[in-house]
Amino acid sequence: MSVEVEVDENDLAEMVEQVWEAYLDPEGVSPLMQTYDENQPSEVHSSVSITGSWSGHIVYSSSRAAAQRAAAAFLAMELDEVSEEDISDTLGELANIVGGNVKAMLPPGAQLSLPQVVLAPESSARYPNTERISGVYGLWEGEPVSISMWQSSTDTKEEGA
Amino acid sequence: MKILIADDSRVMRQIVVRTLRQAGFGDHDLIEAADGQEAFDKTTSEQPDLVISDWNMPQMTGIEVLRQLRAAGNSVKFGFVTSECTPEMKTAAEASGSAFFIVKPFTAERFDEVFAPILG
Numbered sequence: 001m002s003v004e005v006e007v008d009e010n011d012l013a014e015m016v017e018q019v020w021e022a023y024l025d026p027e028g029v030s031p032l033m034q035t036y037d038e039n040q041p042s043e044v045h046s047s048v049s050i051t052g053s054w055s056g057h058i059v060y061s062s063s064r065a066a067a068q069r070a071a072a073a074f075l076a077m078e079l080d081e082v083s084e085e086d087i088s089d090t091l092g093e094l095a096n097i098v099g100g101n102v103k104a105m106l107p108p109g110a111q112l113s114l115p116q117v118v119l120a121p122e123s124s125a126r127y128p129n130t131e132r133i134s135g136v137y138g139l140w141e142g143e144p145v146s147i148s149m150w151q152s153s154t155d156t157k158e159e160g161a
Numbered sequence: 162m163k164i165l166i167a168d169d170s171r172v173m174r175q176i177v178v179r180t181l182r183q184a185g186f187g188d189h190d191l192i193e194a195a196d197g198q199e200a201f202d203k204t205t206s207e208q209p210d211l212v213i214s215d216w217n218m219p220q221m222t223g224i225e226v227l228r229q230l231r232a233a234g235n236s237v238k239f240g241f242v243t244s245e246c247t248p249e250m251k252t253a254a255e256a257s258g259s260a261f262f263i264v265k266p267f268t269a270e271r272f273d274e275v276f277a278p279i280l281g
Contacts, residue, residue, distance in 0.1 A: 022266030023176065074172045076179060089172040096170065096217070097265045100244025104264075108249050112217055114169070 005054055005133065005151065007105045012136045012147055015101045019094065024073045024140075032138040032145055040137055040144040043067075045122040046091035048099035052110040055152040056130060058099040060091060061122035066143035067091055084119075092117045098147055122146075129153040162280060163190040163207065167200035167223065168215035168242070173265075177213060177242060183269035186280050197221025201229055204237055211279060216243035216250065224250075227257045238279060242267065 013034070020031055045061035062070070064087075071082045071090040092115035103112045118125060127150045135148030164181070168174045174193050181187060192207060194200040198220035204212055214223040221229070227239050240261035241254055251262055261275045 019266050022268055071172070075175055086172065089170055093170045093173050097244040100217075100246070100265065104246045108247065110247075112245055114217065114219065 034138040046095035046117040049113040053107040062145040162210040165209040167194040184272035212239040
């Protein structure tokens with residue numbers, strides 16, 4: 001039997017805040033400013049899948065510039081020192097951190113996958129039979145960043161059954 | 162002391178190393194493992210005093226590494242740094258002899274709180 005998901009925008013926003021505070025903006029000078037625009041563009045994205053008591057995906061997406069800035073912050077490097085691999089690893093870890101925190105809020109029995117990173121826009125990816133159920137959309141120093149949750153429709157069907 | 166940091170994410174290993182330094186534990190001998198199997202092998206071969214392990218890793222998960230070490234009679238001080246923290250995971254970790262459970266994202270203050278009693 002599937003369950004009602006109780007992870008909403010506010011929970012995601014709180015996780016985002018913690019990630020910014022710990023790694024991306026420890027000085028508290030450049031937070032993610034929410035735009036509430038779920039159609040904002042992206043150039044790169046990463047995701048983790050959750051299966052079990054809830055099934056779906058957590059997707060982190062951003063512009064390339066924001067991903068480069070995130071990698072520089074993660075690795076305490078200058079922007080121009082950041083490699084493609086640094087960007088990829090950082091994106092994977094961002095999806096992993098948010099996904100792990102989401103999983104912790106789900107009922108027991110959920111499994112988290114290893115992260116997948118795609119250096120292409122989120123719109124290039126298809127999460128078959130899923131529906132976006134919540135998300136945080138914002139600008140980080142003017143660059144688009146979003147974190148969203150996609151629920152598998154098999155869950156939705158079961159709920160209606 | 163020799164400390165093994167096991168995480169399949171290279172950036173997270175670097176963040177753990179940096180946070181250890183920020184918390185004042187940078188003068189220990191730090192070694193790294195990139196998956197569960199490597200964590201198990203290096204713990205056996207390098208005999209670290211402390212293992213700081215991710216949970217979700219290829220080859221073997223962190224909890225599998227801990228269980229196999231204990232099954233092999235290895236009593237190294239071992240704990241988790243993970244983005245996943247469900248009550249059942251904490252229970253499983255404790256039951257297997259885990260010494261600590263740190264949730265990502267973490268801060269240098271949290272590292273200090275956990276590692277000061279262990280590393281002195």
